[in-house]
Amino acid sequence: MVRLPLKQNLSALLKRMQRPGVGIVLVSTASLLVVVSLVGVTAEKDSGARRPSLLDLLNDVGKDKDSGRTIEGEPPVPPKALSWSSPLARQCSGIDPSVRKRLLQRKRTLSEQRKTIPADPTNFGTRYRRNPWGQPLNPDPRVVVLHETVYSLGSALNTFQTPHPRDEDQVSYHTLIGLDGAIVDLVDPLQRAFGAGYSAFLGEWAVTNAKFKGSVNNFALHLSLETPKDGHDNDKRHSGYTPAQYDAMALVLDNWIERFGFQPAAITTHQHVDLGGVRADPRSFSWADLQIRLAALGKLCL
Template sequence: MVRDRLSRCWIGLRHRVHEHRALSLTAAAAGSLALGLLGWVLVDHVGLSHAGVRPSLMELLEQMGEEQDRPRDENSSSLSPLPPKSRSWRSPLARQCSDIDNGLRSRLNKLDARSSSWRAFVKIDPTNFGERHDKDAFGRRIDATPRVVVLHETVYSLTSALNTFMTPHPRDEDQVSYHTLVGQDGRVLDIVDPLKRAYGAGFSAFLGEWAITNKKLKGSVNNFALHLSLETPPSGANANGSHVGYTTQQYDALALVLSGWIRSFNLPPAAITTHRHVDLGGERGDPRSFDWSELQARLAALGDLCVT
């Protein structure tokens, strides 16, 4: 009789536990947690917690409260990726105060005097350029002063590049532009004001410096760079490592544009670099077949290389 009564009680209890399974599990978990906390407190109370080696439960709870109440430092460098290791840049441009080609100097000065005939400003879609930021995406102050010139090439025609820049690109990752384009015939198209930010380089850095202005994108030099692109000759409309090179007219116009930037922004000639050098993804090789000696001769003729 007793056994039957016990069996019925056990069956009833199992039935009620099954009906209130979630509540039972919660109660069991709460009981286990309570026992654990009680055990910790008792151990700590009798001195078995090795005070000085392991914090007590109350100390841990107090630490957690302090961490939650402590204001977060939005300017903490731990919130942003560290910049890449600096890659040295040895400029191909050398200091030059003598052996100036006077004929070249005369030609460039005459060309500069009639710049309105070969240089013009072209308006592009506003999604493809922006303001230079004085703070990065993490709220830290950054220097937006233009201090590096990145040389590029268009790969395809000048018209193709312009069509791209005139096309709206609402998504940040699709936006692209240069400050200036130089055509094969020496025509110069300024498309972004040098005081504004062009989107000429993606994942990039110069001398270990970049700026992250969008947390969703990697760092780049765009916030402090000036971008100039040379129109690629038809032979370069491919992924080959080289092509026939750029024209005399292009080098003349390039030198005059760079000379203006050097003087306007007090740039050292060594600040003129290439997309290939600043690119961190290892995917860019432009401007291919660039002849630094052609630029050397022209900047020397303009007096921009006689610097310390």
């Protein structure tokens, strides 16, 4: 990606500094320097003392921007479909009444409980209806990719609110869920979050920039769980997520299923869709805990 001219960088900086709660950034005479926190996970990296950089963690996340031009030729062929057998099973009975009552009570006030903290516009984009070759794309959200933050919720929010002019630094999820069950929406589901780079689901991807390979971002919804403190590393496992997080996640998924009409079997993980073989999130995820809650909401008896 061509860097923005200094004048544009300074203009973006001035606008950024006018927002409440914006921290200090450093500007040199040659370029814009932004200090950010780290979000992401790679299980294959050595868990030494040095924390991986943003580029180590996110690699090519966000490298799927539309070039806005129609070009000649054919798009790259997506890889052979990787099988996905959903851990979520059909369930119409054996519902825990206490879980159902708790979730339905919270569902009635869900819109009031959700907090919106918009990601910086550089970190998300439009869902495209045509690829660079002029061929139609289906932008309808129809797969959910589950992630984890690796570091704190605040660290993730800082990253998403920081302008990233370079394609390779851009990243976002649609929704974050804190350890306490707080729901934070960052990108409108109708927009394209940059949650996965080189990726595909059941042999499908969308190429929106001829310079890069495809990803699921154009038709995916991205939901990320805040990682517990003992997971702020590259270990393969940690202590797991809280009951409050599973409650909140089930309610967000319930809302998305009702809104967009996809099947629960289309809920998958970053680890599964990643074609680079380095993602492992969300680590220590309990499909059984999600099963109990989605069944209680009536979403597994379809």
